[in-house]
Amino acid sequence: MSTVISVEHATKSFTMHYHRSLKQIALAKARGRQTSDTFNAVEDVSFTVGQGESVGLMGLNGSGKSTLLKLISGVMQPDSGSVLTRGRIAGLIATGAGFDLQLSGRDNLWLNAAILGMSRAETARKLDEIVEFADLGKFLDTPVTYYSSGMKARLGFAVAIHVDADIFIADEALAVGDRPFKRKCKQKMEEIVAQGTTMFYVSHAPGSVRKLCNRVLVLEQGRLGFDGGVEEGIHYLHYDDDDEDTQTADDGLGVDI
Ligand SMILES: Nc1ncnc2c1ncn2[C@@H]1O[C@H](COP(=O)(O)OP(=O)(O)OP(=O)(O)O)[C@@H](O)[C@H]1O
Numbered sequence: 037m038s039t040v041i042s043v044e045h046a047t048k049s050f051t052m053h054y055h056r057s058l059k060q061i062a063l064a065k066a067r068g069r070q071t072s073d074t075f076n077a078v079e080d081v082s083f084t085v086g087q088g089e090s091v092g093l094m095g096l097n098g099s100g101k102s103t104l105l106k107l108i109s110g111v112m113q114p115d116s117g118s119v120l121t122r123g124r125i126a127g128l129i130a131t132g133a134g135f136d137l138q139l140s141g142r143d144n145l146w147l148n149a150a151i152l153g154m155s156r157a158e159t160a161r162k163l164d165e166i167v168e169f170a171d172l173g174k175f176l177d178t179p180v181t182y183y184s185s186g187m188k189a190r191l192g193f194a195v196a197i198h199v200d201a202d203i204f205i206a207d208e209a210l211a212v213g214d215r216p217f218k219r220k221c222k223q224k225m226e227e228i229v230a231q232g233t234t235m236f237y238v239s240h241a242p243g244s245v246r247k248l249c250n251r252v253l254v255l256e257q258g259r260l261g262f263d264g265g266v267e268e269g270i271h272y273l274h275y276d277d278d279d280e281d282t283q284t285a286d287d288g289l290g291v292d293i
Pocket residue numbers: 050051052077095096097098099100101102103104
């Protein structure tokens with residue numbers, strides 16, 4: 037199994053500013069108070085992913101999952117360490133990321149496809165399928181600024197899932213979709229996993245991780261706390277104590293759909 041993602045000692049830090057105005061900062065400094073704090077959202081994380089693996093990335097809110105996905109997708113660079121990927125990456129890491137709100141859904145479809153590396157010919161070939169998957173009806177020709185968050189997610193996901201990617205990443209995008217759309221996404225994600233695409237999937241729902249993944253990584257305050265089997269990972273997080281609550285509370289793929 038060849039390695040398609042290699043993360044070595046990756047660290048990404050952010051600075052939190054406590055004050056909004058220069059006046060507040062000056063006052064705080066004059067009183068000897070701290071005005072900002074730097075912390076590691078991802079800290080010294082190392083792992084490799086082989087081609088065809090389907091990895092569920094889990095962890096509590098704020099544990100660094102989205103940040104790690106941004107490092108893997110290349111949206112952000114680590115401050116230290118390295119993140120190497122092989123092949124074309126597609127997926128959704130934030131609802132509506134990369135959309136031009138003034139353009140119509142249709143124009144954004146072309147734009148998004150280009151951003152994800154699809155040629156004009158490839159997009160033209162898949163256009164009907166993408167439009168059908170997004171199922172936005174007459175809203176496809178409406179500016180995206182009038183879209184609900186669910187509609188943006190539908191359009192973004194419809195494009196991303198039709199890219200012939202080597203690595204597919206999915207974050208919170210599915211959380212805002214309605215039930216029929218989630219069902220459709222789940223089916224499509226199962227298909228691409230079955231085709232041998234490497235999947236990186238952020239979820240709080242044990243049910244969907246069980247269905248889609250064969251490995252679990254758990255982040256804890258930016259550090260890799262667990263790397264191993266799906267059941268062990270879910271147990272590590274104690275998500276199997278109250279399975280039903282956690283399944284229905286999140287992206288809905290884990291519920292009985
Ligand atoms: N651009 C940023 N600037 C400053 N802090 C950030 C930024 N992005 C994320 N953070 C902080 O980094 C930490 C990790 O955030 P991240 O979104 O990666 O967590 P998460 O595990 O995906 O959380 P959730 O499950 O709530 O989506 C949080 O404390 C968050 O506030």
